[in-house]
Amino acid sequence: MDGRGDNSPKDAPTTESDDAVDARLGETVRLLRQRAGLSIQDVANKTGLSNGMISQLERARAMPSIRTLRLLSIALDVPISYFFETSDPADVQRYIVRKNNRRLLRLTASGVVKEALTPEGKGQLELYELTLNPGASSGTDFLQHIGEKAGYVLSGSLRLWLDNQAHVLEAGDSFRFPSIVPHMFDNPTQQTARVIWVTTLRQSDPPAG
Incomplete structure (x- = not known):
């Protein structure tokens, strides 16, 4: 020893x-x-x-x-x-999410880690922190659905594709768009990127939890 x-x-x-x-x-x-x-x-x-x-x-x-x-x-x-990893029930709070008790979604094949910043339970929106490794992406095809999305780039670069147009966002840049607009994103650089991501739930979505 x-x-x-x-x-x-x-x-x-x-x-x-x-x-x-x-x-x-x-x-x-x-x-x-x-x-x-x-x-x-x-x-x-x-x-x-x-x-x-x-x-x-x-x-x-x-x-x-x-x-x-x-x-x-x-x-x-x-x-x-x-689809996120579950939290320890003893640590779950109704309105607060502690840093060490975030629920995680780790998509190793896509190079994306998604951390839930909103508590489990009823709500109209979901808030995440995304970590995108170099080359990480949301997928190879555009997605569109009912709702709205917004975000803020904490560090690194995010390439956000909206209706076939690429927008490169750097730290400090932010965005908002209707989710019906065809969209996808990726990290085209060799540096890890971190993004705060907000999405509204569809009216037919049940509460998470």
């Missing part, structure tokens, strides 16, 4: 392994689909995704993009926050 002891933070949150993330996401998609009484074909028809892709997601053979999860959330009629 060198007498220094363990200097790691005692309140640091534990995170799932990549395999555990894939398995939990797949199980969540399967259970939500079954709860809605939908077949894989039904979900494929609603999302435009292939039967094979949905089956692979449910069996943890593929990792979804943000776009794919958004399509699934709309088809399954749940907020995207349903």
Whole structure:
């Protein structure tokens, strides 16, 4: 023993392994689909995704993009926050989210980490902090749906595509647009980017939690 002891933070949150993330996401998609009484074909028809892709997601053979999860959330009629890692129930507060108790969504294949900044429960909007590794993206196709989105770039660069036009945003820049506008985003640089991201829930979305 060198007498220094363990200097790691005692309140640091534990995170799932990549395999555990894939398995939990797949199980969540399967259970939500079954709860809605939908077949894989039904979900494929609603999302435009292939039967094979949905089956692979449910069996943890593929990792979804943000776009794919958004399509699934709309088809399954749940907020995207349903796919996040769960918090310790003992630490959940009604109105407050502590830094060390944020719910995470780690999309390793897309290079994106999404942290929920809004508490679990009823609300009209969701607030996230996105970390985009170099080359990270929301997916390869545009997405559009009912609602509104806004955000603020904390650091790095965000390339936001709106209706086929690219806008490169740097630290301090912000944005807002109707979600019906075809959109996607990526980080085209070699530096990590961090973005505060806001999205409104559709009126038919149930409360998260």
